[in-house]
Amino acid sequence: MDEFFIDSAQHSFGERKILNNVYLKCCVGEVVGVLGRNGCGKSTLLKIIFGTIKPYYKHLRIDDKIVQKGFLSGKIAYLSQSFFIPHYLKLATVIKLYTNKYQHLLLELPIFNAHLNERIGNLSGGNRRLAEALLIIYSDAKYVLLDEPFSQLSPLLIEEIKTNINAMLSYKGFVITDHYYQHVLNYASRTILLHNGCNYNINNLEDLQLHGYLPAMLH
Numbered sequence: 249m250d251e252f253f254i255d256s257a258q259h260s261f262g263e264r265k266i267l268n269n270v271y272l273k274c275c276v277g278e279v280v281g282v283l284g285r286n287g288c289g290k291s292t293l294l295k296i297i298f299g300t301i302k303p304y305y306k307h308l309r310i311d312d313k314i315v316q317k318g319f320l321s322g323k324i325a326y327l328s329q330s331f332f333i334p335h336y337l338k339l340a341t342v343i344k345l346y347t348n349k350y351q352h353l354l355l356e357l358p359i360f361n362a363h364l365n366e367r368i369g370n371l372s373g374g375n376r377r378l379a380e381a382l383l384i385i386y387s388d389a390k391y392v393l394l395d396e397p398f399s400q401l402s403p404l405l406i407e408e409i410k411t412n413i414n415a416m417l418s419y420k421g422f423v424i425t426d427h428y429y430q431h432v433l434n435y436a437s438r439t440i441l442l443h444n445g446c447n448y449n450i451n452n453l454e455d456l457q458l459h460g461y462l463p464a465m466l467h
């Protein structure tokens with residue numbers, strides 16, 4: 249099966265229980281949205297899947313194989329909330345370092361082409377965020393976890409992210425967390441909400457109100 253899932257994810261920081269019993273599945277060809285209030289554990293969940301947080305318990309399967317840390321399988325890539333590429337590297341160098349199979353697609357992108365000889369630290373904050381997101385989207389990994397990919401981006405760059413995810417959807421599955429909930433709800437194939445350490449399926453704004461993510465009198 250071309251899918252990964254994490255089941256029964258449980259994690260606490262000290263006495264504070266963050267994830268109680270969380271399930272998340274992602275197939276190749278779909279974009280799964282993950283919403284939730286600040287501090288509910290979205291990044292923690294993605295880091296557990298990627299393998300940089302060791303949870304109290306989890307069952308992680310990638311393409312029918314039980315896996316301890318996602319990154320060790322080579323099939324999971326994770327875009328964190330903070331910049332991860334050294335500021336002094338030129339974009340052209342970074343593309344060669346971070347991509348392989350889909351490198352030619354990335355090099356052909358007009359938005360990248362204009363900046364190839366620039367150092368990544370000299371790009372505007374939004375363009376740097378976009379560049380890092382595109383490197384992860386076009387990485388070799390089959391499943392891509394994007395932690396707030398739309399934050400700092402103007403509407404045109406948000407569309408650029410979506411266009412490039414669409415371009416890779418036949419090869420990959422994507423998980424996206426973001427507080428731009430309308431973008432997530434409208435764009436994702438399906439969406440879950442993390443709340444009180446558990447996951448809930450979300451179909452519309454009313455579901456988000458029901459679980460207290462949105463104020464009741466929004467519309």
Ligand SMILES: Nc1ncnc2c1ncn2[C@@H]1O[C@H](COP(=O)(O)OP(=O)(O)OP(=O)(O)O)[C@@H](O)[C@H]1O
Binds near residue numbers: 284286291
């Ligand atoms: N290393 C850590 N040590 C202790 N507490 C932590 C640690 N990392 C995260 N936390 C706490 O765990 C909770 C969940 O954090 P997490 O970053 O997963 O939330 P989030 O849903 O991604 O939030 P946001 O939407 O604000 O990015 C928060 O209360 C946070 O303060």
